[in-house]
Amino acid sequence: MNKKTIKDLSLQGKKVFCRVDFNVPMKDGEVTDDTRIRAALPTIAYLSEQGAKVILASHLGRPKGQAVEELRLDPVAKRLSDLIGKEVVKTDAVYGTEVEEAIDQLADGDLLLIENVRFEAGEEKNDAALAEAFASMADLYVNDAFGAAHRAHASTAGIAEKLPSAAGFLMEKEISVLGKALENPDRPFTAIIGGAKVKDKIGVIENLLDKVDNLIVGGGLAYTFVKAQGHEIGKSLLEEDKIDLAKEFMKKAEEKGVNFVLPEDVVVADDFSEDANTKVVPISEIPADWEALDIGPKTREIYSNIVSESKLIIWNGPMGVFELNVFANGTKAVAEALASTDGYTVIGGGDSAAAVEKFDLADKMDHVSTGGGASLEFMEGKVLPGVAALTDK
Ligand SMILES: Nc1ncnc2c1ncn2[C@@H]1O[C@H](COP(=O)(O)OP(=O)(O)O)[C@@H](O)[C@H]1O
Ligand SMILES: O=C(OP(=O)(O)O)[C@H](O)COP(=O)(O)O
Numbered sequence: 001m002n003k004k005t006i007k008d009l010s011l012q013g014k015k016v017f018c019r020v021d022f023n024v025p026m027k028d029g030e031v032t033d034d035t036r037i038r039a040a041l042p043t044i045a046y047l048s049e050q051g052a053k054v055i056l057a058s059h060l061g062r063p064k065g066q067a068v069e070e071l072r073l074d075p076v077a078k079r080l081s082d083l084i085g086k087e088v089v090k091t092d093a094v095y096g097t098e099v100e101e102a103i104d105q106l107a108d109g110d111l112l113l114i115e116n117v118r119f120e121a122g123e124e125k126n127d128a129a130l131a132e133a134f135a136s137m138a139d140l141y142v143n144d145a146f147g148a149a150h151r152a153h154a155s156t157a158g159i160a161e162k163l164p165s166a167a168g169f170l171m172e173k174e175i176s177v178l179g180k181a182l183e184n185p186d187r188p189f190t191a192i193i194g195g196a197k198v199k200d201k202i203g204v205i206e207n208l209l210d211k212v213d214n215l216i217v218g219g220g221l222a223y224t225f226v227k228a229q230g231h232e233i234g235k236s237l238l239e240e241d242k243i244d245l246a247k248e249f250m251k252k253a254e255e256k257g258v259n260f261v262l263p264e265d266v267v268v269a270d271d272f273s274e275d276a277n278t279k280v281v282p283i284s285e286i287p288a289d290w291e292a293l294d295i296g297p298k299t300r301e302i303y304s305n306i307v308s309e310s311k312l313i314i315w316n317g318p319m320g321v322f323e324l325n326v327f328a329n330g331t332k333a334v335a336e337a338l339a340s341t342d343g344y345t346v347i348g349g350g351d352s353a354a355a356v357e358k359f360d361l362a363d364k365m366d367h368v369s370t371g372g373g374a375s376l377e378f379m380e381g382k383v384l385p386g387v388a389a390l391t392d393k
Contacts, residue, residue, distance in 0.1 A: 332355075
């Protein structure tokens with residue numbers, strides 16, 4: 001990465017505005033998954049230990065420019081304080097007199113969390129005045145919010161133009177792991193793409209076709225490809241207007257010598273529910289009134305074997321409707337194959353990260369990205385505005 005990192009900054013006594021992604025799941029005013037908070041701890045602890053006055057900022061949810069009581073960051077401040085073992089001052093305002101006074105009270109090493117930045121309409125508009133308000137709070141800017149790096153917002157991009165700025169440790173790690181995978185992969189390099197919508201993953205599939213040895217497709221988006229192969233898919237997910245593109249991708253894979261892998265058998269159901277009737281059928285025999293909701297046992301084995309023979313595996317998107325236990329076996333088998341392979345495993349955020357958590361396998365992966373949308377855009381080869389805006393080395 002050709003951007004400055006916090007190691008390049010002299011921090012003693014400086015006010016540092018640090019953008020983090022504390023957009024965490026909450027229920028009844030409690031944080032239910034603190035993965036993203038824990039992921040930012042190395043940066044926050046380092047800033048504090050180096051004697052900076054740390055002003056933390058994050059969004060939570062999508063309040064659309066107004067204060068929403070359930071989206072205040074107080075539970076997050078509390079959890080951060082528990083995890084880091086230090087007081088975290090929390091303001092109810094995003095900027096203005098209350099925040100200025102709180103900053104004036106900070107001693108070197110102290111931590112402050114301002115209110116949810118998306119309570120301000122200017123945040124998502126990357127409004128120059130709001131970016132200026134953020135910049136005026138601090139001497140330096142650090143971005144550790146990889147999960148929001150695909151957003152060009154006031155606290156992720158605008159402020160970076162106005163202060164000396166650098167990437168935090170999490171941002172640096174995410175970019176270097178994903179970047180190395182795409183630029184200089186160990187081979188065989190396998191990508192596993194699943195999830196629901198072809199249109200959301202077109203860019204990723206297209207970009208990966210130039211890089212991988214094996215491209216495994218599963219999940220709901222596989223059936224548009226299966227249809228493009230000439231099979232009937234019953235009531236399985238189909239994006240009719242993407243069939244031609246699916247054909248084009250498979251042709252391109254063949255030309256490039258990429259092994260394009262689709263399900264050979266599937267679990268079909270007569271209803272989208274936990275207690276539906278289900279059966280395993282070969283891919284060419286999906287009954288007209290049934291829907292394929294998971295990959296079958298033969299496919300699980302094929303996918304797992306490819307994983308075990310790969311040196312680098314990137315996974316994004318579940319293989320089936322893993323939220324329902326009867327259709328979770330394909331996703332679980334892939335997660336287990338990744339957990340036991342000697343290859344380097346990268347989980348591209350979102351539902352795949354949720355799945356490895358659900359199966360209690362997260363600590364068996366080499367890297368679980370904290371960004372869903374951000375890692376997808378990165379894998380599409382797009383420039384992330386939150387990274388681009390940082391000061392060059
Ligand atoms: N065969 C399938 N039919 C319908 N939905 C599926 C199928 N396989 C997976 N899904 C659904 O896809 C959803 C995830 O899709 P998507 O949002 O594209 O993935 P991600 O969040 O990983 O990017 C999950 O909720 C899952 O239930
Ligand atoms: O949770 C997030 O996105 P993700 O679920 O795609 O990783 C990020 O915090 C970005 O949030 P946003 O999609 O509301 O901009």
